[in-house]
Each structure stands twice: as C-alpha cells, then as structure tokens.
Amino acid sequence: MSNDLQGEQQFFVDTPARRAMRRFTRHRLAMLGLGVILILVLLSVFAPAIAPHSPTKQELSLYRKPPTQTHWLGTDTFGRDVFTRLIYAGRVSLSVGLVAVGIYETIAILLGAIAGYYGSKVDWIIMRAVDVVMTIPTMIVIIFLVSILGPSMYNSMLAIGIMGWPEPTRLVRGQILSLREMDYVTAARSLGLPAYRIILRHVLPGVVAPLVVHATFGVAGAILLEAGLSFLGLGVPPPTPSWGNMMSSAQTLNILERVPWLWVPPGVAIMLSVLSINFIGDGLRDALDPRGMETG
Amino acid sequence: MKRQLLAVNLLIALALILTACAPVDTATDAPAMQEPPTERQYGGTLNFWQPSWDGSKDWFHHIKRDEVTTWMWEELFWTTTGGFIPVLATGYDVSDDGLVYTVHLRQGVKFHDGEEFTAEDVKYSFELKYDPGILPPEALKAEAERVEGLFAYKQGEEGADEITGIRIVDDYTVEFVLTDRDPSFFPGFLGYVEHPMMPKHVLETLDRDELVAGTSDYWVTGPIGTGPYQFVEHVPGQYVEYARFDDYWGGKPGPERVFVKFAPVETAIIMLQKGELDIVWEAPAEEAVRLMDDPNIDVLVADNVMGFWIQTPNWHAGDGLWQNPKAKQAMLHAADRQGYVDNVMHGFGVVRHSWFHGTRFECPTLQEYDYDLDKAKALLDEIGMTADKRSEYQLELTVYPGNKMRVDYAVMLHEAYTQLGFKTNVDLIDAASWADYRNGRGPRGTEFDFAIANWGPGTNPYVLEPYMVGTVDLGYWPLDVERDFHWHEYSPNAEKAAELWGNIFAETDIEAQTPYFQELDCILNEEVFIPHLIGESWIALKSKRLQGIDLDLNVSVYIVPMMVDMANWWLWDPEADSQ
DSSP: OHHHHHHHHHHHOOOHHHHHHHHHHHOHHHHHHHHHHHHHHHHHHTHHHHOSSOSSOOOGGGTTOOOOSSSTTOBOTTOOBHHHHHHHHHHHHHHHHHHHHHHHHHHHHHHHHHHHHHOHHHHHHHHHHHHHHHHSOHHHHHHHHHHHHOSOHHHHHHHHHHHSOHHHHHHHHHHHHHHTTSHHHHHHHHTTOOHHHIIIIIIGGGTHHHHHHHHHHHHHHHHHHHHHHHHTTOSSOTTSOOHHHHHTTOOSHHHHHHOGGGTHHHHHHHHHHHHHHHHHHHHHHHHHOGGGTTTO | OHHHHHHHHHHHHHHHHHHHHSOOOOSOSSOOOOOOOSSOOOOOEEEEEESOOOHHHIIIIIOOOOTTGGGTOOOSEEEETTEEEESSEEEEEEOTTSOEEEEEEOSSOBOTTSOBOOHHHHHHHHHHHTOTTTSOTTTTHHHHTTBTTHHHHHHTOTTOOSOTTEEEEETTEEEEEBSSOOTTHIIIIITOTTOOOOOHHHHTTSOHHHHHHTOOHHHHHOOOOSSSEEEEEEETTTEEEEEEOTTOTTOOOSOSEEEEEEOOHHHHHHHHHTTSOSEEESOOHHHHHHHTTOTTEEEEEEOOOSOEEEEEEOTTHHHHGGGSHHHHHHHHHHSOHHHHHHHTSTTOEEEESSTTTTSTTOOTTOOOOOOOHHHHHHHHHHTTOOHHHHHHOEEEEEEOSSOHHHHHHHHHHHHHHHHHTOEEEEEEOOGGGHHHIIIIISTTTTOOOEEEEEEOOTTOTTTTHHHHHSSOOOSOOOTTSSOOOOHHHHOTTHHHHHHHHHHHHHOOOHHHHHHHHHHHHHHHHHHTSSOOEEEEOEEEEEETTEEOOOOOTTBOSSSOGGGGGGGGOEESSGGGOOO
C-alpha cells in the first residue's frame, strides 16, 4: 500500500522543468517554429545526401533556367542548382548564427557573473565597458572588423560574436545581483565554499532561463547580420553559398523583376528561420517565466 | 491572441513577397516616341548623370577635365589610339630629331567672357597645372621630366619661374621641347585629358596662392573656359548647372541648359526611366538587358579595346610557376571566358587573346586560347605540374568586392582551376587593405597567386615599355620581400622585345610603328604577358529625346568616350522637356 502510494506520488511529481516543458509544448507558434527550424537544420546537416547537384559546379549552358523537375528552384547565372545552394547555404547561415551567439553569450556569462557577484569596482569597470560598447553602431564595427580580418565565415562569426556581448552581460549581471542575496547563496558562502564554485554551482543555474531566451533571439539577429554582411560582399566569399550572398545577386531591377528564383528562395529561408527562431524564443520566454509557473 | 499574431506575421510576409515580385513602377506614362527629326533642334534642358563628384578636389587640385568639367573646359586634342581629334589645336608637327613638337592652335576661339584664346593661355595653363603648390613635386615626376625645364619648375627650383620647354612662337603656335625622344609624349602628355586650357587674362589677376590652394572664390563662383557650356552653379552633392555658350567655336550647341546630376547608378536608371535624366553611362549589363525592351530608352553599346578585366599574377608564387608561359596558357584554356561573357556580361564583352587584340597593333598570327580543359591539363603536365602536384597546390585568387561582375569573374575562375585539380580559394580583399595583403600581411602571406583587376593600354600603346625593357615589375608581389622579377631577365624573347621597342621609339609616325607593335603583340600573345583578358563593352542608356550621340570607344578611356562630341548633342522636342 505504502509502495503504491509512493509510486503514485513519484508519478505526479511536477518539477519546474516539466512544467516549463509542458507550457512550451502547448505553445503552438513555438512548436511550429521548432518544426520549421528542425527541417531547415536537417536539410543543412544532411545537405550532401539530399542535394541533387553540386553547390559550386558550374554548367554555363544552364544559365538562369526557371524551376523545373530537374532543378526544383531553377538555376543561377553560372547554371548552378539554386535548391542545392540553398540547403548548403543553410549550413553557413545557421552555424554563423549559433557560433556567434555562443561566443557572445560565453563572454556575457563570464563578465556578467564577475560583475554581478563581486560588485564594487569590478562591476563599475565592466558596466562602463558595456556602456561604451553599446554606444558604438554594431553593424559599422562589424563591417570594419570584417574588412580588416578579411571576409570569411569564421571572421563573420567572430565579428558578430565580439559585438553582441553587452546586452546579455547586463542581463546576467542583473540576475546575479538578486541571486547573490538569496539565503542559499549566503549559506554556501558561510560554509566557506570558494567563489567560483558558488557562481558555477549555485548562481549561474538561476541565470540559464533568461539567457536561453535571449540567446534564441540572438541567433535570429545573428542570421540577419550575416545575411547583411554577405549581401554587401563582406560575408562568406564565393563560391561558398550563404543565404546573404545568394540574395546579393538581386541588386539589379532585371533580376528583381525577371529572375525571382534567384532571390526569393534565400529570402524566404532567412524569413522562415528568423521567424521560427523568434517563435521559439517567445515560447521559451512564456514557458520559463516564473510568474506563470503556478498556473502552468 | 497567438493565432492572430501568426496570421499578422504571415500576412506581412506574404505582402512583402508580393510587393517584391510586383513589377517596379519605373516606366513613364508617356507613349513611345516616334522617329526623331533629322534636323538638330535647339533648346531644352539636358540632364546628364554622374555617380558622384568630389568638386573640392577635382575643380582645384587636379585641374583636369572629367565628366563634370568637360562641358566648360577643353584641351588641345582628344587622343585616340594612334591619332587624335583636334579640339583647341588643329594639329602638330614633330621635328626630325623628335625633340620639338610644334602645336598649331585653332583661331577664333573665345573664352566664356568673350576674350580670345591664344598661345599665352596654353603656356599659362601648363604652368598653373604644374605649379609647385598644386601637387607634391614627385606626384607628376614621370610627366614632368618629359619637357625641358618642367621638372625644375615643378620642384620650385630657384630661377625656374617658367617652363622653358614651352615656347610661344606666335599667338597661335606653341612649341614643346622634349628632354628626350619620346613617341609617348603625345598620348601621355600633349593629348592627355588632364590639361584643360585656362584663361590667363582672368587668373593672372587673382591671388596665385589662393588659386593653387583651391581657396579662391573663382573656382566656386565662376570658373570659365572655352567649352560649349558655361558654368552657372554647383550645389555639392546634387548637381552642377551649365548654360549654353552661344559663341562656341564649334557652333551654337543644342540644349539651352545642362544639369550634371549626382546619384547612385541604381537611382539614376530609375530617374532615366522617369524622364529625370537623359543619359546614364557605364550602365550595368544587367540593366541594359532589361531596358532593351523599353520603347523610350536606347541602349548604346561599343566594344572596348582599351581596358580589360585581367588576372595579374604574383610572379613569385609557386616557386615562380606563373613565370612559365605554358602555365598561363593552361590557365586561359581552363576558363570558359566566352561563357562568362555570355552569362555574366550578357554578351556585352569580348574575349581577348593578347594585349593589343582588336586594335591595329594586333598580332597577325594571333594564337587563340579557347576553352579546352584537356589541353590545359596537358600543358600543365608538360611543365611537370601533374595532377597529383595540382591536387596539393593551394591556388589563391584575390579580388576587390564591390563590383559584382568582377567578383563573378573570380567565381568563374575558381571553377576553372578547381576543374584543373587545384585546391582553389577566393579572398575578397577591400581596396583599403590591398597594400597590406600584397605585402604578405594577409591570411595567405606572400603566397597568393592571382589578383583580378582592370587595366588596359587606353590610348597610350607605349605603357608596357617600362615593364618589358626596364626594371619596373608588372604584376603583384610582396613589396617588402627581397625578391624582384624583371621580365627581360627571364624571357627568351627579351632581346627581340627590346629591339622592337627601340624601333618603335625611333619612329614618331604611328603607321611606321605599327608593324613593330604587331610583332610585339605576338610575343605578348605567346608569353601570355597579362593573362585572362576580357574586354567589357561600354554601355550607355539614353532617352529617345537625346540625339546626336556618336559613341566612339577609341577615344580616351579616362572620360566618358562619347563626350568627345557632346557639343553636337541636341534634344528632340525640347519644349516638352522636364527638369
């Protein structure tokens, strides 16, 4: 009897993570976004197996053919298959988004945790640095950095990553400022635990939820930035495709009006990925919002 | 709420796609015009396009004729390849020793204030242009050393208060005395576009220091010249306005007013379609294709034999691989250049096989390097660059971004070299970073192979001489690395080339020089001195109302080629014009 009761109690234990997951899965737009982004990611990851053609092989005789059964999204100026290039381009655009955000969220966790936990002069210095960087126009600095380093996928990741850290740093610092006053942190401190351990084991886990939400929106922003850089010729060099450099072909009215299959597919891919990631971000924000936990 | 949000988002997305796909409303409402009258009509406002213009620089410090100033400033000649079109001079004679050029001036030419143009103005104009205060002494050294006393004057040497090598014989005759025999003197100096004639009687009354410093009000409020139009107003960043000069020596020009308007090319093409511009020059081939169907716009095209897309080698890459003519021949056979002309240039270009291909100096037995991948591989095998070595070789191309056609050239070449079996990479290097890159401070160090650029003989066929017989390097190589490449030290044809250049420089008559140039072109063709020449056609888009244009690309490449006869342009139905 007691065993049965224990089993029932275990079955109905409702952890915050489970509640959040339940709320997230009930968020229809987030699930839709997740579905779309999963498809885009799978297409990109398995591009070599899925793609019907080579992304760089030129067939000049197939100059700008409209969509056909052989070339689902038509061909470009060099006779390359647009669908193939589109899914290969996803590898670049999505990975630039993820890595760039990874870079700046890491910087943000490090600086935000130090500023928030130690406070005082360290906090003041880091926050003034944040203020300074936030006053600099991001896109101009990224263009400047890429011009110096040379256009490449890795340099795009680096440039976007370097410029994105101030906002999440503030977020992390703000969270830690309130968490460090919590009783369990005071208890850990009085037990003599070293600061790094308190930060890593007891404080940072409390920052994860808002940071994940921020990072999600950040990926969308980084994809857009990469597209802008590639459109300007400062992103991924040719012939490697990215959604941005595929769209850069649409710089003349002739292509805008008469060859839409060159620029609509990458445009739609950018739009779908950014929209989907933003929906996921919305869902995560709602699911992880502590104010909604009780009703979850 | 979420559904509404989704619906709104999808609606916005759909609207954006539909808007993008919709035809752009750029066409004028006016019906297509009929055939123009044969007689020139007078009046109206001509709207000419210019992408941008740094007036503060070009007006004062360079004192040169360009697309903006050519409406009011003229030179002695328009240079063509091996010839000239007389402008303020009617012709010239060369002394037997080739050291004295006697220029005969046109009589009856008036400045915009009514004063007559004479030999005094010619000497004054050259002395103003080479004033020590205008450009650093070294800036025009090569030019200045050609004429006796000019370099000393330019240096501001004591006692050198005039250019002794420019002598006034009478009101309409001027002599130029050279320091050495030099057939390139005419295209490179006398007929060069940077020597417009200035009014001595006006400028000598002004403060000389202010004049050469560019701070004189004269440059802003009322510069004058002898051209078909006189200056009215310059609104920086917007336009320069000119009014017709009725006493122009070439006869009364057609349009009453000219506006040179500044705008990016994309905007300019829309302005042209809406009737706010009459001509857009150096138009993108992509837009020419689209506008060929527009009944109110003419597409003017001329083959270009004066400048090319080129692929300049780093002579030192690959242990001197690109010093071997066969390696460069292989590069040419590997690339489908005609495919590039057809696809990227939309047919508005020509594949060239040598430096003078398409000109009077073309090699009579020209060897053509058509697309043939097998031949390319065989040539590389022949010089020991076998398939396994190629697969190990990292071939680096570099190109400036910013010009889609140039970047697409790199894309085409990337494929060509990949097909040959090379590991190929393209670096997009901003112009500002190029010096660092070529000096080995880029990601490739000193080991990049080719740079894509644009160059050509222009109207001066003598430009290669210092590269072939002198100690000037041609190509890209690290400047601060102690390696040097002089073509004549490596080429088996060096002696022959030196002899040919000697023969060319011994003659002042272009007809007599031509056979030597042709022989020289055979060497350039065989050795692939400059690989990958593609001549990009010159395209202009003009409104139907603009008439009288004669497009001639054999005229200077430094200025819009058709402007040689812009005094003959006129507007059809000038009463109906819009500004």
